[in-house]
Amino acid sequence: MHEYALIVAGGSGSRMRSEVPKQFLLLQGKPVLMHTLETFHTYSPSVEIILVLPENQLDTWSKLCQEYNFTIPHHIQRGGNTRFQSVKNGLALVINEGLVAIHDGVRPLLGQELLKKCFQEAALFGNSVAAVPAKDSLRWVEGYDNKSVERKYYWQIQTPQTFRCSVIKEAYKTEERETFTDDASVAEAAGAHIHLTTGDYRNIKITTPEDLVIADALLSKPETKTAT
Numbered sequence: 001m002h003e004y005a006l007i008v009a010g011g012s013g014s015r016m017r018s019e020v021p022k023q024f025l026l027l028q029g030k031p032v033l034m035h036t037l038e039t040f041h042t043y044s045p046s047v048e049i050i051l052v053l054p055e056n057q058l059d060t061w062s063k064l065c066q067e068y069n070f071t072i073p074h075h076i077q078r079g080g081n082t083r084f085q086s087v088k089n090g091l092a093l094v095i096n097e098g099l100v101a102i103h104d105g106v107r108p109l110l111g112q113e114l115l116k117k118c119f120q121e122a123a124l125f126g127n128s129v130a131a132v133p134a135k136d137s138l139r140w141v142e143g144y145d146n147k148s149v150e151r152k153y154y155w156q157i158q159t160p161q162t163f164r165c166s167v168i169k170e171a172y173k174t175e176e177r178e179t180f181t182d183d184a185s186v187a188e189a190a191g192a193h194i195h196l197t198t199g200d201y202r203n204i205k206i207t208t209p210e211d212l213v214i215a216d217a218l219l220s221k222p223e224t225k226t227a228t
Ligand SMILES: Nc1ccn([C@@H]2O[C@H](COP(=O)(O)OP(=O)(O)OP(=O)(O)O)[C@@H](O)[C@H]2O)c(=O)n1
Pocket: 008, 009, 010, 011, 012, 013, 014, 015, 016, 023, 052, 079, 080, 081, 082, 083, 084, 086, 087, 104, 105, 106, 107, 205, 206, 207
């Protein structure tokens, strides 16, 4: 079955508050995004990689590829104003039937075991969405009101989120889903039952400055990128 990796890196990284968009910040001596693409290429050189970038950063990426002699083959697509639009633009390059793993470019610590499991479970169940049980106690909050909720019912959603190509392409046709922050929500709104695949606490999303420090520390442990 044909396998795609749709890596979305079309955001501006406003919460990181760095001059350079966070997907290009250096992690262990190379841009965050290169770690992410390498993970998919290591999983299988035949995975077709589609990389979505901010329209105004295409040159930056091209220069970085030259500077770091980065030769992993990939298609490039322009991002949109929201994650939804960036995924939708990327899906336009998904031509064949098969599976597409949609992954945040800023989750560079995805391990090989989890990635393999995501493709396998998506093939079995129709989709696979990586998720981990919440660790902290949780409260529902709205303005001044707040109340405790039962933690056992809450999981934190990660990527990869892997789907049959035709199913997710169809789900992304409905523009009213633009505010959804992940692909599982888009697929669910289109009627899919979501299959959760147990993720990895190390598969963090680089969102705020301390995440880069945590990612660096995790990558310093040789086993970090493999165990799930
Ligand atoms: N218009 C957008 C917004 C987000 N993303 C991607 O979606 C992933 C998860 O989003 P997030 O961490 O929120 O990234 P940003 O939108 O860049 O960050 P922020 O919300 O802090 O601005 C990132 O890889 C990001 O580049 C995207 O491709 N296109």
